[in-house]
Structures are given as structure tokens and as C-alpha cells.
Amino acid sequence: MEKPVSKSLEIIIPAYRMHSQTFNNMLHGVEEADAQTRIENKTNHFTWMVGNLVNCRYWLAGILGIPDKDPNEALFKEAKALDINAKYPTLDELKKEWHNISPVLYKKLLSIDEAELAQAYPFGMNISYVEENKLNMVGMCIDRESYLFGQLGLMRKVLGYDAVKYDLNDNLDY
Known part of the structure; x- marks a missing residue:
């Protein structure tokens, strides 16, 4: 596994890669047809959750400064x-969009340094113990x-699909 420049991201990189696998x-x-199903008209549907991911x-x-834009941003921003x-x-x-942005973002996560990660990024939640x-x-x-993977896992079961498998593809290197 490639090591990130930032020591702070060493714990994130394995999670990021596992999420890339989990998505598939x-x-x-x-x-x-099932992806548009809502439970009792109270839940988001599978497609909405995937789009949010x-x-x-x-x-x-x-x-992180990557100019690529989500072509479906208007639906999910x-x-x-x-x-x-x-x-x-x-x-x-x-x-397709997941696999377009994920390797680009992965390369950025590997190359970003501590100074850039420490840069202020105000997000307006004003949580006293979370530096913005x-x-x-x-x-x-x-x-x-x-969070979204948890919801998707539950939706798989509710819709009658098998539980998600944690099979890994070593060729997916991001």
C-alpha cells in the first residue's frame, strides 16, 4: 500500500480504499427498478444514497483543489x-462517476501535506471540539x-438482496 505524505492520513487511506471496494x-x-424503491414512502431510495456517496x-x-465537478450536483449537493x-x-x-473521481481524489490524498490539511476550511457547524x-x-x-453505506446495507436486506459482501479486488488500487 502506498503511504501518504501526511502522517495524519495514514488511517484514512485504508478506509478510503475499503470504501472504494464497498461501493462496488x-x-x-x-x-x-429496485433502486428507486422507498420504504413506506419515508426513506430515500437506493439511487439517492448512491448519488450522495x-x-x-x-x-x-x-x-482539496481538484477542479472536477459532479455532473449530478444539482440533485445531490x-x-x-x-x-x-x-x-x-x-x-x-x-x-461510472464514482470511478472517475475516486482515483483522482486518492492521488491527491496520497500527495497532500500537513500544511495544506491544516488550512482553515469553514463549514459553519460551529462545533467547539472540531477544528474547521x-x-x-x-x-x-x-x-x-x-453512514450511507450503513443505509445501503439495510436497504439491500429490505429489498430482498443478500447482505453486502466484503470481497476485495486487488486490482482496484484506489
């Missing part, structure tokens, strides 16, 4: 609420991804 495993076998990576990329009237991208389209900087934005992104 979460989508495995899910039919497009993709958007989270684009969001972090932007914070800042965890925008599900719009039952909106036309959402397919799971295949979202998967780029390092904590990386942590918040990983946390958001974990």
Missing part, C-alpha cells in the same frame, strides 16, 4: 433532499460515506 459490493446485483467524493475533491419528481441517474451512471480545516473535512467525508 453494495451495488452488486441491485436492479434498477458519489457527490461526497466530488465535494471533498473540490475542497449538500445532501439535498430526495425529490420524488426528479429524474435520477442510473446506478451504472453513478458507478481540510483535515477534518476528509474525516467528515469518510464518516458520511460510512
Whole structure:
């Protein structure tokens, strides 16, 4: 495994790579028709959750100076609420975007230094024990991804799919 320049990210890199794998495993076998299903009209659908995962990576990329933009940002920016009237991208389209931004962001995470991670990044939550900087934005992104994976895992079961597998593809190196 490649080591990041920043010692602060040594714990993040394995989580990031595991999430890259988990993303594929979460989508495995899910039919497009099921991806639009909501539980008792109270939950977000699978597609919305997947779109938010993709958007989270684009969001972090932007914070770290990567100019690439999420083509579906209007649907997902800042965890925008599900719009039952909106036309959402397919799971295949979202998967393509995930694999477009993820290796680019991974390279940035490997190369970013402590000084850049310490740069202020105000996010307006005003939590006394969370310094508003780029390092904590990386942590918040990983946390958001974990949260969404938990929801997706539950949705897989509710929709009648097998639990997510943790099979790894060593060729996926980001």
C-alpha cells in the first residue's frame, strides 16, 4: 500500500480504499427498478444514497483543489433532499462517476501535506471540539460515506438482496 505524505492520513487511506471496494459490493446485483424503491414512502431510495456517496467524493475533491465537478450536483449537493419528481441517474451512471473521481481524489490524498490539511476550511457547524480545516473535512467525508453505506446495507436486506459482501479486488488500487 502506498503511504501518504501526511502522517495524519495514514488511517484514512485504508478506509478510503475499503470504501472504494464497498461501493462496488453494495451495488452488486441491485436492479434498477429496485433502486428507486422507498420504504413506506419515508426513506430515500437506493439511487439517492448512491448519488450522495458519489457527490461526497466530488465535494471533498473540490475542497482539496481538484477542479472536477459532479455532473449530478444539482440533485445531490449538500445532501439535498430526495425529490420524488426528479429524474435520477442510473446506478451504472453513478458507478461510472464514482470511478472517475475516486482515483483522482486518492492521488491527491496520497500527495497532500500537513500544511495544506491544516488550512482553515469553514463549514459553519460551529462545533467547539472540531477544528474547521481540510483535515477534518476528509474525516467528515469518510464518516458520511460510512453512514450511507450503513443505509445501503439495510436497504439491500429490505429489498430482498443478500447482505453486502466484503470481497476485495486487488486490482482496484484506489
